[in-house]
Amino acid sequence: MVEIPSGSAGAIPSAEVEDVELYHPKSWWTKYVFSQDAKIIAVQYSLTAIAIGLVALVLSWLMRLQLAFPGYFAFIDADHYYQFITMHGMIMVIYLLTALFLGGFGNYLIPLMVGARDMVFPYANMLSYWIYLLAVLILAAGFFAPGGPTGAGWTLYPPQAVLSGTPGGKDWGILLMLTSLIVFIIGFTMGGLNYVVTVLQGRARGMTLMRMPLTVWGIFTATVMALLAFPALFVACVMMLFDRLLGTSFFMPAIVEMGEQLQHGGGSPILFQHLFWFFGHPEVYIVALPAFGIVSDLISTHARKNIFGYRMMVWAIVIIGALSFIVWAHHMYVSGMNPAFGFFFATTTLIIAVPTAIKVYNWVLTLWRGDIHLTLPMLFALAFIVTFVNGGLTGLFLGNVVVDVPLSDTMFVVAHFHMVMGVAPILVIFGAICHWYPKVTGRMLNETLGQIHFWITFLGTYAIFFPMHYLGLLGVPRRYFEMGETAFVPPSAHTLNIFITVMALIVGAAQMVFLFNLVWSLFRGKEAGGNPWRATTLEWQTPQTPPAHGNWGKELPVVYRWAYDYSVPGAAEDFIPQTVPASGSVTREVPA
Amino acid sequence: MNVTLIFLAVIGAIIVWWLAGQRLTSKPWLETGSVQLPDHHGADRQQPPVPAVKIGLFVFLGVVGALFSLAVSAYFMRMASADWWATPVPRLLWVNTAALALSSVALQWARREAEHGRMEGLRPVLSAAFALAVLFLVGQVQAWRELTAAGYVLADNPANSFFYMLTGLHGLHILGGLAVLAHTTVRAFARDVQPDRLRLSIDLSAIYSHFMLAVWLLLFTLFAGWANDFVDLCRTLLT
Numbered sequence: 001m002v003e004i005p006s007g008s009a010g011a012i013p014s015a016e017v018e019d020v021e022l023y024h025p026k027s028w029w030t031k032y033v034f035s036q037d038a039k040i041i042a043v044q045y046s047l048t049a050i051a052i053g054l055v056a057l058v059l060s061w062l063m064r065l066q067l068a069f070p071g072y073f074a075f076i077d078a079d080h081y082y083q084f085i086t087m088h089g090m091i092m093v094i095y096l097l098t099a100l101f102l103g104g105f106g107n108y109l110i111p112l113m114v115g116a117r118d119m120v121f122p123y124a125n126m127l128s129y130w131i132y133l134l135a136v137l138i139l140a141a142g143f144f145a146p147g148g149p150t151g152a153g154w155t156l157y158p159p160q161a162v163l164s165g166t167p168g169g170k171d172w173g174i175l176l177m178l179t180s181l182i183v184f185i186i187g188f189t190m191g192g193l194n195y196v197v198t199v200l201q202g203r204a205r206g207m208t209l210m211r212m213p214l215t216v217w218g219i220f221t222a223t224v225m226a227l228l229a230f231p232a233l234f235v236a237c238v239m240m241l242f243d244r245l246l247g248t249s250f251f252m253p254a255i256v257e258m259g260e261q262l263q264h265g266g267g268s269p270i271l272f273q274h275l276f277w278f279f280g281h282p283e284v285y286i287v288a289l290p291a292f293g294i295v296s297d298l299i300s301t302h303a304r305k306n307i308f309g310y311r312m313m314v315w316a317i318v319i320i321g322a323l324s325f326i327v328w329a330h331h332m333y334v335s336g337m338n339p340a341f342g343f344f345f346a347t348t349t350l351i352i353a354v355p356t357a358i359k360v361y362n363w364v365l366t367l368w369r370g371d372i373h374l375t376l377p378m379l380f381a382l383a384f385i386v387t388f389v390n391g392g393l394t395g396l397f398l399g400n401v402v403v404d405v406p407l408s409d410t411m412f413v414v415a416h417f418h419m420v421m422g423v424a425p426i427l428v429i430f431g432a433i434c435h436w437y438p439k440v441t442g443r444m445l446n447e448t449l450g451q452i453h454f455w456i457t458f459l460g461t462y463a464i465f466f467p468m469h470y471l472g473l474l475g476v477p478r479r480y481f482e483m484g485e486t487a488f489v490p491p492s493a494h495t496l497n498i499f500i501t502v503m504a505l506i507v508g509a510a511q512m513v514f515l516f517n518l519v520w521s522l523f524r525g526k527e528a529g530g531n532p533w534r535a536t537t538l539e540w541q542t543p544q545t546p547p548a549h550g551n552w553g554k555e556l557p558v559v560y561r562w563a564y565d566y567s568v569p570g571a572a573e574d575f576i577p578q579t580v581p582a583s584g585s586v587t588r589e590v591p592a
Numbered sequence: 593m594n595v596t597l598i599f600l601a602v603i604g605a606i607i608v609w610w611l612a613g614q615r616l617t618s619k620p621w622l623e624t625g626s627v628q629l630p631d632h633h634g635a636d637r638q639q640p641p642v643p644a645v646k647i648g649l650f651v652f653l654g655v656v657g658a659l660f661s662l663a664v665s666a667y668f669m670r671m672a673s674a675d676w677w678a679t680p681v682p683r684l685l686w687v688n689t690a691a692l693a694l695s696s697v698a699l700q701w702a703r704r705e706a707e708h709g710r711m712e713g714l715r716p717v718l719s720a721a722f723a724l725a726v727l728f729l730v731g732q733v734q735a736w737r738e739l740t741a742a743g744y745v746l747a748d749n750p751a752n753s754f755f756y757m758l759t760g761l762h763g764l765h766i767l768g769g770l771a772v773l774a775h776t777t778v779r780a781f782a783r784d785v786q787p788d789r790l791r792l793s794i795d796l797s798a799i800y801s802h803f804m805l806a807v808w809l810l811l812f813t814l815f816a817g818w819a820n821d822f823v824d825l826c827r828t829l830l831t
Contacts, residue, residue, distance in 0.1 A: 120644040189655055193648050201644040210620045227651065228603065231659035232596075235666060242757060247747035250670065250754075266675035266750065271666055274593055278662070306621060314616065325600055562620035582624045 022550050023122055034130075036122035037549055038107045041129045043440065045103035048129075049096050050515075052136050056091035057508050059084040068501035070482040078481040079167040082151030085479060087142070089154025090177070093283065094184065095136055097425055101290040102188070102226065103132060105432060106195045106219045108440065112539035113216050115204025115557045117550045119194040128194070131187030138180040147171025153479060155280070158251040158272050162244040164258065174244060178237040185230045185237075195223040204538070206559030210314065211578070213537050213563040214307065217314055218293020221321045222286045228325070229282035236275035243267070273335055277328040284421050285324040289317055291428040292359055295381045297563075298431050299363055301535045302378035303370030304574050306564035309362045316355035323352045333401050334408045342401045349399035353392070360389060371567065371574070375533075376450040380431025383458045384424050391420025394469065409479070412472025415465045423461045430457070430514065437518070438532045442545050443525030449517040453510055460507035467496050534575050537563050541577050594826065595668060599661035603654055649796050653803050656765060660807050663761065667754050667814065668823060679751045681816050682738045688731035689812060692766075695724035696805045699773075699798040706791040711780070718777045718794070725770055725801070732763050758811055766804055773797050 025031035035041060063084045066076045076084075107125070111118050119125045142149030151167030152160060152174060164170040168177075199212075199220045212220075239250040243264070251272045252264035300307040307313060329337065329345040363385055372378065394416040398404045407413060430453075437445050472478075475488050483489060531540040543553040557579045565576040670676070698721035705713045736756065740746075746756050776793045779785055813819050 121648060189652075192655075193651055196651050197644050197648045200647055201641075208618075208620070209614045210616065210618050224607075227655045228600070228658045231655060232662050234659060235662045238757065238761075239666065242746075242753060248753035248757075249675075249747070249750055250666070263747070266673050268670060268673060271669050274669070275662065275666060278593065278596065310620065311617070318611070322604060326597075561624040564621070565624070 022117055024549070034126060036118070036126045038111050038119045038122070038125060039440075039547065039551075041125055042104050042107035044129050045099055045107060045132065048133055048136055049100040049104060052091055052140065053096035053100075054511075055140070056088045056096065057511065059088040059091075061505060061508055063088065064501040064504045066481070068498040079148070079151060081481045082153070082479075083149045083167050083173070086151050086154055086156075086177075087139075087149050091139070092422065093154065093287070094181070095139065097287045097421075097429075098188070098226070098283070099132060100429060101287060101425070102195065102219060102223055103129065103191055105215075105290060105294065105436075106191070106223065108436065109215055109539065110195055110198050110219060111202065112439075112542065112547060112551055113213050113537055114199060114202055114207050115538050115552070115559060116198055116202035117552065117556070120197045120202050121190075121194050124190040125194045128187050128191035131183060131190065135180045135184035135187060138176055138183060142168070142173050142176040142180075145172035145176060147173055150174040150177045152177075155273075155276060156240070157276075158240060158243065158267075158269050159253065159255055159264075162240065162252070163255070175241070178241050178244075181233060181237050182241075185234045188230060189227065192223045192227045195219060196227070204557050204559055207538075207578075210311070211559055211562045213293070214296040214310070214313055214317070215290070215293040217317050218289040218291070218296075221317050222289040225282045225289070225321050225324065226286045229279045229286065232275045232279040236272055236279070239275075240272065270332075270335055270337070273332050274328070277331045278325075280331060281328040282321075282324045285320055287421055287425050289321065291384065291425045292317065294428050294432045294435075295363065295384050296359075296366075297537070298377045298381040298435055299366050300564050300566060301435075301533050302375050302381070303367050303372045304566045305366055305370035306566055307362065308365040308368075309358075310562070310564065312358055313362055316358045319355045320352060323348060323355070327352060330399055330404075333404045339401075346399055346401050350396065353396060353399075356392060360385065360392075375434075376445065376447065376454060377431045377435035377533075379451075379454050379458075380427050380434065383454070384427040384431065387419055387427060387461070388424040391416060391418075391424055395420060407472060409477055410472035411468045411476045411478055414478045415468035415472060418465050418468075423465065427458070430454070433518075435533065436539075437521070438528030438545075439539055439542075440546055441522055441525070442528055443521050444528045444532060445521045445525060446517050449513055449520070453513045453517065456510035456513075457507055460503050460510065463503040464500050464507060467500055471496060531577075534573070536561075536565055536575050536577050538578055541579050593665045593669070595665040596658075596661050599657060603657075643792060645792065645796060646799075649799060653800070656803070656807075659761070660758075660811075663758055664810070664814065667758070670750050670754065671823075673750070675749070676751055677749050678817055679739070679744055679749070679755045679815065680742075681812075682735045684731055684735045684738065685812065685815070688728050688735065689808065691724045691728040691731060692805050692808055695721045695728065696798075696801045698724060699794070699801045702794050703798045706787075706794045709787060711785070711787070711790075714790075714794075715777075715780050718773075718780050721797075721801070722770065722773050722777050725766060725773065729763055729766055729770075732759055735759075755815060758814075762804070762808060762811060765807075769797065769800050769804060772800070 023036045025035065025037075030036075032040060035044075062073075062076060063081065065073055066081050107119070110116075139149075145168075147168050148171070149168055150156070150161065150173035152169065156174070156177065160166050160169070161174055162169050166174075168174050199216060203212075239248075242248040243250050243252050247263055249264045249267035251269055252262070252267040253269065254265040255262050296307050296313060327345055327348045329341055330349045333342055333345075367382075394412070398407060398413065398416055434445055434450060437443075471493055474490070474493055475486075476483070476493055483494075528545065530542065530545045533540070538557055538559070539547070541557060542548075542551060559578045560581045561576065561578055563578055565571075565578075567574045568576055698717050702714055702717040702721060705711075705717060736759070739752070739755075744752050744755075746753055772793070776790070776797055779790055779793070
């Protein structure tokens with residue numbers, strides 16, 4: 001560690017960045033319900049996302065029950081099964097993962113980590129949450145609408161999505177789904193502008209971009225991507241609404257439905273696929289990049305070691321973000337497109353593996369000879385790395401056209417994307433909640449309950465999704481309500497299905513342990529203090545825990561170093577907060 | 593998706609240009625103690641920092657740009673099919689275009705008046721900009737009515753569908769801008785007006801208005817069919 005002499009660094013006045021006017025709530029309602037404080041909004045976002053996520057969890061149970069015991073549960077017929085699939089997928093990808101990472105962690109962590117008092121547009125931030133809630137309610141209304149929610153599959157491919165053969169196609173289902181997505185995107189744009197501009201304009205003095213924690217880099221890049229990718233879904237939803245309600249033919253080809261020639265003609269379903277996946281593929285990284293960033297911080301903090309290759313990590317995040325916009329058609333290899341396109345998209349897809357692999361190497365090298373504390377956040381971070389590598393490797397299989405064509409629409413694909421963008425980000429979410437829970441509530445989570453939840457979840461998800469790869473290789477198709485007469489699938493596959501279902505029930509139930517832990521620790525957890533993990537980043541240096549309105553005391557923090565000064569040789573302690581100036585012996589106030 | 597990719601390339605270039613100024617090659621682990629900042633926060637700043645709202649507006653324009661470039665991409669992809677007959681362009685659109693352009697000019701004028709602190713000159717110009725933008729919207733609705741009266745209804749042909757959808761989307765964005773402009777105009781007439789904040793919101797309205805005018809001109813060339821030759825040329829070059 002070489003320290004560049006920096007003159008009178010300690011004498012820099014801290015009020016150089018002009019302070020912002022804060023909105024001060026006047027009543028209980030504006031303080032806790034219609035709050036403009038990013039921390040409250042973050043909690044609102046997170047709780048709403050978790051609540052709707054639990055609905056999606058129950059839906060996955062119902063699907064698994066049907067697959068393991070076909071025909072046993074009378075209330076699950078084919079229509080319901082498709083509705084469960086669709087809602088499970090859409091909720092998990094958009095209303096849980098996107099909302100939780102960007103709306104939840106983004107809101108809580110960006111202002112605190114960059115040293116701002118709040119988001120730059122608090123009012124728009126508040127609107128963002130309430131519009132998101134509206135979108136969730138519209139989505140959930142599908143369950144109570146005549147005909148039920150849409151059963152078009154989460155990709156909502158036309159023409160089937162708006163035809164009478166699909167549940168909800170000619171009823172309310174598809175309308176509510178499309179409306180909900182449009183509303184969600186409007187709400188997200190308001191929040192997204194906040195996240196981006198806060199990182200650009202709200203940073204504390206001394207917080208250069210290259211001193212930002214990787215969590216902020218991940219969330220920032222993901223938000224920029226989301227702002228550019230969500231309009232594709234917006235356009236697609238608007239056009240499909242036109243097709244369904246006003247009889248246009250954007251996506252609808254000439255088609256005969258129930259022996260009756262529809263008035264549509266000439267539309268291109270492939271056009272929808274292009275628009276959908278132009279959003280859909282960046283979406284994978286919109287979820288993954290915040291997870292990458294958070295994991296980097298968890299590993300560095302809990303291994304007491306600076307992150308290996310910080311610059312590489314930043315560049316990799318940016319490069320992954322850029323590349324993810326030119327790989328969308330690898331979801332469409334079997335759509336009959338020009339083979340030359342397939343070659344192009346396979347190449348770009350495989351190139352993405354390079355920066356991603358760099359990140360994995362850097363995580364492992366950060367752990368190498370670190371002082372690893374197997375705390376809950378660390379366990380989840382380690383579990384993430386393993387799971388992500390597994391899911392990523394099968395992605396290389398599927399990224400090749402010749403391998404993808406036979407595997408497409410089998411359980412192999414289901415296993416792949418559940419590993420890489422289902423389980424892996426969820427593990428990060430658990431790890432991040434365990435890590436920042438003490439900051440949000442002032443109390444530690446219960447370690448025993450946390451360990452029970454971790455091991456059941458980690459091993460259980462492997463028991464669920466590993467066998468699915470094998471089922472896929474056998475040729476078991478995805479999205480099928482029941483297998484029917486399929487000679488090529490051996491009867492043992494059915495036994496495996498029962499096993500997967502039992503594991504899914506257990507893992508789902510284990511989540512109750514986590515929820516119980518969240519509530520129990522809120523009242524009974526050990527007092528955490530201001531910086532229980534002895535971490536360097538700014539959010540742990542707030543004068544109060546939980547941070548008060550405005551985050552910092554009278555003066556904004558000044559940043560003198562990067563976010564990863566762990567185990568600096570010669571330093572008195574194994575961490576030096578970002579707010580500590582360079583001069584050797586510094587007396588630091590430990591925040592209460 | 594070519595239009596979208598071109599748009600993304602432009603956005604990407606802006607991001608790269610911005611990142612290039614952010615010392616991404618620095619080694620933060622060696623720079624302990626120094627407080628280095630990008631220019632707009634520097635201690636020895638020459639000009640005042642760009643207000644956050646303005647940055648926010650530019651980011652928002654990026655989102656709007658993505659929206660329209662994707663819609664236009666869809667337009668070109670759908671255009672390639674056999675059932676496409678171009679919709680005739682009502683003459684009224686020329687009047688509307690003029691109205692929107694004049695509204696933009698008026699806002700630019702208001703911007704200059706505000707810079708020089710001439711509040712009295714500001715009010716009529718702002719009102720004119722507002723009225724012209726309203727005129728544009730009324731004209732667009734009238735153009736829709738003419739087209740439907742002539743039998744070019746929404747679901748008849750994909751070109752019609754796109755015409756109504758794109759003009760509708762654009763109109764909604766103008767409407768949003770109008771809400772902000774109305775707020776600004778009312779404030780300009782208020783007595784206890786803060787010149788700084790008024791100047792900023794006029795600035796923002798002008799930028800937004802120029803951007804939406806540019807979008808409209810692109811859409812107009814699209815509807816009028818002038819872009820077709822260009823697209824055909826591109827298509828031949830690509831294949």
